[in-house]
Amino acid sequence: MTTSAERPGPHRLWIAGVAVLAVLAAAVTWFVVGRGDSGADVPAAVPTTTEPPSEEQLLAGAEAVLKARASALLASRLPQYLQYVDPENQQLRQRDQQVFANLRKLGLSRLSYQVDTNWAPEVQAQHGPSARALRVLMQLQIAGIDSAPRATSLGYTFAERDGRWLLVDDDDLAAETDLSAYREPWDLGAIEVARRPGVLVVVPAGERPNAERLAREAQPAIPIVRSITRRAQAGTLVVAMADSRSMSGEWRTGGHPAAAVAVPNFAPANPEASEFKVTGSRVVINPEQRTRADRLLLAHEFTHAAMEPLGDRAPIWLVEGFAMYVENKLAARDEYQDEIDDQRRQLLRDKIPALVVLPIDGVFHGDYDEDSYGVAWIIVEYLVSKYGQAKVNALYADLAHGPDAPAVREQVLRKHLKVGETALVAALKKYDGPG
Numbered sequence: 001m002t003t004s005a006e007r008p009g010p011h012r013l014w015i016a017g018v019a020v021l022a023v024l025a026a027a028v029t030w031f032v033v034g035r036g037d038s039g040a041d042v043p044a045a046v047p048t049t050t051e052p053p054s055e056e057q058l059l060a061g062a063e064a065v066l067k068a069r070a071s072a073l074l075a076s077r078l079p080q081y082l083q084y085v086d087p088e089n090q091q092l093r094q095r096d097q098q099v100f101a102n103l104r105k106l107g108l109s110r111l112s113y114q115v116d117t118n119w120a121p122e123v124q125a126q127h128g129p130s131a132r133a134l135r136v137l138m139q140l141q142i143a144g145i146d147s148a149p150r151a152t153s154l155g156y157t158f159a160e161r162d163g164r165w166l167l168v169d170d171d172d173l174a175a176e177t178d179l180s181a182y183r184e185p186w187d188l189g190a191i192e193v194a195r196r197p198g199v200l201v202v203v204p205a206g207e208r209p210n211a212e213r214l215a216r217e218a219q220p221a222i223p224i225v226r227s228i229t230r231r232a233q234a235g236t237l238v239v240a241m242a243d244s245r246s247m248s249g250e251w252r253t254g255g256h257p258a259a260a261v262a263v264p265n266f267a268p269a270n271p272e273a274s275e276f277k278v279t280g281s282r283v284v285i286n287p288e289q290r291t292r293a294d295r296l297l298l299a300h301e302f303t304h305a306a307m308e309p310l311g312d313r314a315p316i317w318l319v320e321g322f323a324m325y326v327e328n329k330l331a332a333r334d335e336y337q338d339e340i341d342d343q344r345r346q347l348l349r350d351k352i353p354a355l356v357v358l359p360i361d362g363v364f365h366g367d368y369d370e371d372s373y374g375v376a377w378i379i380v381e382y383l384v385s386k387y388g389q390a391k392v393n394a395l396y397a398d399l400a401h402g403p404d405a406p407a408v409r410e411q412v413l414r415k416h417l418k419v420g421e422t423a424l425v426a427a428l429k430k431y432d433g434p435g
């Protein structure tokens with residue numbers, strides 16, 4: 001009944017950290033290999049100059065290819081899309097054609113590519129002397145779902161052949177930590193989709209019934225999430241793939257993989273793409289849970305998805321308690337009213353009296369993982385019954401904005417509730433249900 005669903009940890013910080021380290025490492029590689037490359041190791045099959053291309057030539061060539069491919073995909077012109085792909089690399093062409101078909105199925109309203117110049121080009125001599133692997137940010141917006149484009153990183157290798165720049169490989173950087181953390185659903189073979197108001201579900205080919213089931217399950221979840229969060233997303237992408245690579249190993253709650261995760265969508269916050277902002281969220285379901293995930297799990301994750309753009313500094317008890325509150329509201333409305341009442345009674349009897357402080361972020365997913373979610377739910381239910389939904393949502397927005405220092409949190413509590421943590425915990429112990 002309860003989900004052990006969890007949002008990812010400090011995803012944003014993790015991305016930024018990896019990028020900075022890799023820029024330094026890649027710059028060194030460029031320098032060393034670039035100098036050694038003009039020697040005698042150039043494959044004999046390439047009769048042209050041994051001079052590596054200038055970075056300007058490389059970037060101009062790559063940008064032109066990417067721009068043409070983006071417009072070909074948006075216009076559904078496969079021949080033009082494949083025109084810039086190495087004609088001798090049949091495996092690449094097949095993969096690329098599958099990605100084209102998959103992205104067409106998703107229905108994109110915008111698509112663009114940008115070479116990520118925060119990374120130095122990497123020599124890929126196996127594809128010829130001019131071949132360089134580049135980091136590319138693909139920005140795509142799904143029609144009717146995303147309110148802004150979302151960026152995802154690719155590693156594309158470009159080479160000059162007979163005076164033309166071509167895409168010659170797409171996996172030369174695939175082993176790098178950030179690129180191998182998880183795969184996009186459209187990179188995992190043929191997909192099918194189901195679309196209903198406010199939701200688009202992606203599944204592997206052959207699993208259409210599950211896509212339709214999930215889209216149906218989402219229907220009662222969407223309005224209750226909107227009415228409680230008072231935040232409207234145009235829609236949510238739900239990823240329910242069979243391939244374990246659709247989830248990152250980092251997406252865990254406590255000691256176990258999450259059942260589902262609301263993953264923030266990032267887009268560059270400046271033209272040079274050195275900073276990113278959250279533009280929305282998608283929901284990724286653990287492959288092992290994909291046929292079991294139901295409206296309650298979706299309500300929980302959609303709540304996270306709706307709240308994530310507010311910031312990631314809210315205390316975990318509020319983040320999880322809020323999602324549990326929405327989930328349990330839906331459960332009580334459905335057929336679980338008695339179970340919800342039993343759970344509440346048990347938590348009020350056994351867990352709430354033992355509280356000394358509000359649940360602490362660092363141990364939330366520790367020894368009493370399952371109880372943490374229940375306790376957090378009771379706290380949020382108490383706050384809503386005592387102060388009203390609007391006040392709780394304003395408190396959430398303020399705390400999510402941060403900073404997350406204890407003194408700041410205490411100040412924000414007092415601003416919205418007129419009491420601090422100690423008085424709040426004391427009052428909570430007198431709570432006996434929503435009445």
Ligand SMILES: [Zn+2]
Pocket residue numbers: 005006007300304319320323
């Ligand atoms: Zn959660």
